[in-house]
Structures are given as structure tokens and as C-alpha cells.
């Protein structure tokens with residue numbers, strides 16, 4: 262689909278699109294929505310789609326011909342009334358999500374190692390048992406996306422998941438039954454790299470801090486509600 266400034270059909274293969282179209286449920290969370298191609302697929306199938314994006318990535322602006330990525334996103338998705346935009350860095354905005362209502366998470370945000378680790382780890386940490394999680398770009402192509410592959414390989418053995426399968430470059434898994442604090446201990450036992458530990462500690466204390474401020478009901482600074 263061609264829009265004014267951006268070819269919005271972006272980074273997914275036909276098989277990946279079929280996979281996304283086959284998902285359904287109450288709420289989907291998309292981390293990294295760019296100009297909205299995959300968001301539209303999800304918005305057809307879910308009652309609500311929450312997207313997190315900085316809308317500021319330089320590479321994305323270049324791809325989009327230096328157009329305003331947020332404006333393009335809004336234009337491309339204007340016929341959907343079920344999309345909530347959280348503008349900002351995933352590491353911060355992810356704490357505005359009520360994960361108890363999220364059935365499906367599509368991770369396609371920052372492709373550097375630290376951001377990918379953070380998005381995968383926090384999603385796995387906060388999601389409910391049975392939540393389906395999909396991580397995009399988990400197959401390296403032409404030396405791109407190596408960091409995402411490394412992040413996933415690093416974390417997948419540490420988090421409780423079942424039903425791992427691949428659909429082209431998407432890695433799909435289901436959050437398995439395990440209490441939040443079991444998960445913390447499980448991760449603690451296995452982490453040998455201080456960076457992960459600091460990341461996870463920061464995330465956890467930030468989450469506690471948010472909760473003490475009133476949690477999801479205490480924040481009203483999203484783009485559209």
C-alpha cells in the first residue's frame with residue numbers, strides 16, 4: 262500500500278503477515294510500530310492494540326523519506342478506533358501497560374542488543390501466563406539483526422516459555438506458568454552477566470516506583486488516552 266510519503270508495507274514477509282493476521286484476542290501490544298503496517302493487521306483482529314514507539318528513529322525517518330513518522334502512523338491507521346499510542350522509549354512506556362489484559366505481544370522495536378534484551382525480558386517478566394509473545398527479526402539477514410538474535414538466544418533459556426516456533430524471522434512463544442517471583446529467582450540464578458542483572462533490577466524498582474505512584478491509573482500522558 263502506497264501512501265503520500267511512505268510505502269507502509271515495511272519489513273514483514275507474506276508468511277509473517279499471515280501469522281499476524283491469524284492472531285486474535287482482547288489486547289495486543291506492539292513494541293515498535295513505525296508507520297503502522299503491522300499495527301493495521303493487528304487492529305483488524307484485536308479489540309484493542311497498544312503501540313509503543315519513539316517515532317524518532319533516524320533510520321526510520323530516512324526510510325520514510327524524512328516524513329513525520331508519528332503523523333504517517335496516525336494517517337495510516339485513522340480508520341481504526343481501537344489503537345492507543347504510547348509515544349516514547351519502550352523501556353519507560355512499557356510500565357504504563359496493564360499486562361493482565363494483554364493476550365499478544367509483538368516485539369519489533371529497537372534492534373540494538375540492550376534494547377532488544379530489555380523489551381524481551383520485561384515483556385516476559387510482566388506478561389501473564391498464556392500470553393503469546395512474538396519477536397521479529399530473530400533470523401540474521403545480510404548481517405542485519407544480529408543483536409536481536411543474540412539477545413533472544415541469550416534470554417530464551419532463562420525465561421519460562423513453551424511452544425517455541427519460528428515463522429520466517431518471527432520467533433513465537435507462549436509465557437509458561439511460573440509465578441513472578443519464581444521467575445525473578447530463576448533469572449537471578451542463571452544470570453552471569455552484571456548488565457542483565459542491572460537492567461532487570463532497574464526495571465523491577467521502576468515498576469515498584471510506578472505502582473507506588475498509582476500504577477496504570479496514575480499516568481495519563483499517552484498520546485490518545
Ligand SMILES: C[S@@+](CC[C@H](N)C(=O)[O-])C[C@H]1O[C@@H](n2cnc3c(N)ncnc32)[C@H](O)[C@@H]1O
Nearest residue numbers: 271293295298299314315318350351369370371
Ligand atoms: C522495524 S520498525 C517497526 C516496524 C513495524 N513493526 C512494521 O513491521 O511495520 C522499528 C520501530 O521501533 C522504534 N524504536 C526503536 N527503538 C525504540 C525504543 N527504544 N523504544 C520504542 N520504539 C523504538 C523505531 O522508531 C521504529 O519505528
